[in-house]
Amino acid sequence: MPQAKPVAARKTRIQTRNEQLILDAALEVFSVYGYRGTTVDQIAARAGMSKPNLLYYFRRKEDIYVAVLEHTLANWLEPLRAIDAAGDPLDQLSRYIAAKMHLSREKPEASRLFANEILHGAPMIGKFLKGPLKDLVDAKAAIIRAWSEAGRLAPVDPHHLIFAIWATTQHYADFDVQVRAVLGNGRGHMRAAERTLIALFMNGLRPR
């Protein structure tokens, strides 16, 4: 019988360790060079193993990419999920902005990986965008709309508000190079950015 790919069954210690090593290495490399710009050799080197060994765990380059995307999608949406209809509108939204800024600062690679995927037409996660993502966004948009209609928030198109929050916060991860080029390499940017964004959105959304 030919050499069998490790199936969904029980995972060896080595298997678990190496798959994690590969996923970590792949995130770093894919987020910098993109899918096409990344070579399997690069990932293997960063993961500290030979290319054939890497391909023993993930048969194809594409499989690694998809696995990395899936592994990070959940974390990336977590803050949106946390928006609570029962909370105070401005408080909930400023928490959301703060959480997204935190992610942009601490996990910029994940943001860049998504940005790259979507920029290129989301060939791998198109289904996810139209399914789970849309559902979650619609649900949270409904909450925001209800807040506006109750006069607890300035009237605003909730979907575009969510887009605006995504765009402004992820900007600091995705376009980090540009931000640094303009602002210099200091370390206080993110704090100032967070303060500015929260002030801007809070003033913009306070019911009047």
Added chain:
Amino acid sequence: MPQAKPVAARKTRIQTRNEQLILDAALEVFSVYGYRGTTVDQIAARAGMSKPNLLYYFRRKEDIYVAVLEHTLANWLEPLRAIDAAGDPLDQLSRYIAAKMHLSREKPEASRLFANEILHGAPMIGKFLKGPLKDLVDAKAAIIRAWSEAGRLAPVDPHHLIFAIWATTQHYADFDVQVRAVLGNGRGHMRAAERTLIALFMNGLRPR
């Protein structure tokens, strides 16, 4: 003597026409597949000529890429340049947002090309970012700061305000696929987005 590359000297009609064909084709292809994901053959096919012929006009793939970037940079910054210290602050900024939205709607490829370049660390235009771009942004930031200090605009970090406008407007070009996945393929998005953004920023920036 070896075949000489057409120098900066006088340009043939054919030369002008073909270089433009190549640049147009290259923008379309690079903006979709990125630098590494694009093949010279693809560009040549789209420009309606053979690969060697394309390489007669641009010796290396990289030369085409740089030329396309340079050709579009100016247009992309034009709206920022138009911000006028002598104008009304809220009016100037809402015009700026509208102009950027217009570009995102009409020339999304250009936006995606830059997004891709910056996302990958701006290997080709790093100099431009730290030079001309930074200078222009600093100049306009000074204007915005002066408006704030004169009480004609809410106090705000001008650099981060500019970043916020870039992020929110270019989002509709760069992440078009995601926007469509969530909102459907209707045609009214951009108008609604523009209204929402202008309202948000105007409320957020009105002096209080």
Added chain:
DNA sequence: TCCGCTCTTGACCATTTGATCAAGAATTAT
């Protein structure tokens, strides 16, 4: 018309790269 220069391309080359394979090393179960 004729000559020189520009333009065009099929064929080709070298390198990169995703993927395979066979054989041996390490680990695990009995």
Added chain:
DNA sequence: ATAATTCTTGATCAAATGGTCAAGAGCGGA
């Protein structure tokens, strides 16, 4: 201990791709 299974990698392959070259076609000025 030993057999079975999992893990590892050097060597190799085939396809894709950036770039070259020589030879011919087309164009413009005298």
